Amino acid sequence: MEQQINGIALPNDEGFFGVYGGQFIPDDLKQAMDDINAAYQEIRQTEAFQTELKELFAHYVGRPSPLFHAKRLSEKLGGAQIYLKREDLNHTGAHKINHCLGEALLAKYMGKTKVIAETGAGQHGVALATACALVGIACEIHMGQVDIEKEHPNVVKMKILGAQLIAVTRGTATLKDAVDSAFEAYLKDPKNYIYAIGSVVGPHPFPMMVRDFQAIIGEEIKVQTQERFDALPDYVVACVGGGSNAMGAFTAFLNDAAVKLVGVEPAGLGLETMQHSATLTLGKPSHIHGMACYVLEDEQGQPLPVHSIASGLDYPGVGPQHSLLKDLGRVQYETATDQECLDAFMTLSRVEGIVPALESSHAVAWALREAPKLSPETKIVVNVSGRGDKDADYVAGKLGLH
Incomplete structure (x- = not known):
């Protein structure tokens, strides 16, 4: 989905939306992000991927x-x-299932063994745990302790769906800290893991990729x-x-x-x-x-x-x-x-x-x-x-x- 507004690419080849976006990350993580981008650019063009996603949207999500x-x-x-x-x-x-299905299919396509993510209210966590159960891939969700106590129904759902839930108690024990924790876990093995970011944030290609699915x-x-x-x-x-x-x-x-x-x-x-x-x-x-x-x-x-x-x-x-x-x-x-x-x-x-x-x-x-x-x-x-x-x-x- 190549897009522009006022002649500005959304995003350009380096993942910038004007002066925003990009990849402000260590070199080893940059290679992992570039690999995800290359796989995404390849898979999203294929008829098999488009057909599978379209059918899941219609018959699984209810779109x-x-x-x-x-x-x-x-x-x-x-x-x-x-x-x-x-x-x-x-x-x-919630809307989160839209990009979680795309990210889980991408992880499967890339041969990853585990999907790691953060969640705030738990909607991204539930949607990702659901998508991972559907495609048969392990799922690890990092969630702030404050949010775990506040969003109990979603915590239970994630566990029922088979996700491993990591309680984050550092800092304010909310979403920002969950993101930090999930990134650290992902960096332990970026070759076999994929970090499925839950919004249009983070390093390129995630702001573009999540937007495209949404x-x-x-x-x-x-x-x-x-x-x-x-x-x-x-x-x-x-x-x-x-x-x-x-x-x-x-x-x-x-x-x-x-x-x-x-x-x-x-x-x-x-x-x-x-x-x-x-x-x-x-x-x-x-x-x-x-x-x-x-x-x-x-x-x-x-x-x-x-x-x-x-x-x-x-x-x-x-x-x-x-x-x-x-x-x-x-x-x-x-x-x-x-x-x-x-x-x-x-x-x-x-x-x-x-x-x-x-x-x-x-x-x-x-x-x-x-x-x-x-x-x-x-x-x-x-x-x-x-x-x-x-x-x-x-x-x-x-x-x-x-």
Whole structure:
């Protein structure tokens, strides 16, 4: 999928999106990443791979995922019409399965013996454990202890699916530390292992590769909106942590100037506090986890501890393509607080009977805030990137619903 915006390659041959991306990694790891890139470029052209992935999307994942008109919610808000892209209905309950199937098939093609990955909210971990069980390859998932305690249902699922779960207790014991731990495990044997990054982050080729597998979301939205109302949507909205579901939703529309693209970051306890994960909003260009991108960091250049009620968005970096799209002004990056997220979680649950993941609830929160300001002819598509089963007990505890 060769792509450009404003004449800029997405990415170029060195894996850069403008000045972002690339491979800021040791030489031995660079060779391993180049091998993965070469295998990916080879395999993605083959009819056998394309056919297998297409059939798995249709008959295993359940694609295309529906585009649902949230009529009651739209009526309640009294403004724009809100449509929900139902990635929560995918097998495993989130968009993560889209790229996990691709990565597991690639690992099998390359003859790897083990797939290693990090997970935050556990959705990537569950999806990867699922994909590895399907293709018959060992799976090792690194997860922060804080997230293990918060996302118990996903922890149990990973174990049932046969994954080896590594609890990470260092640092803040959340997503950034899980990434560090998984990278270290991968470096022990990059010849036989493959690191399946869970978002559009990390060294090249992962930001490109994960985006390519996730791009089916936006491609489906494009077809579905034209079938439903014979036009493209006015807005496509998605939450942004690392940014995989958003890049999946946005990619098909990058060169459709009339479609406004909105990425919603976690404002946590407030942008004025240190308790947020609003990397694109308050961060600056730097380096993290082998890539150049926007980063929340201190004066010494160390990543700041970050916070979000949604474990999957709790990351001090962001995908390099998102960093470029911010600089170009092609995507509007907004924020939603923990409280707005909780309110959106409960509103969508009670008005439409759809329980969204806390991650996705950030995008829903933006729609709740902005739809009333827009005309009834305006059409907003919100990517509901995952379902909230994993968050139900946590939210119930927060709101005293037990």
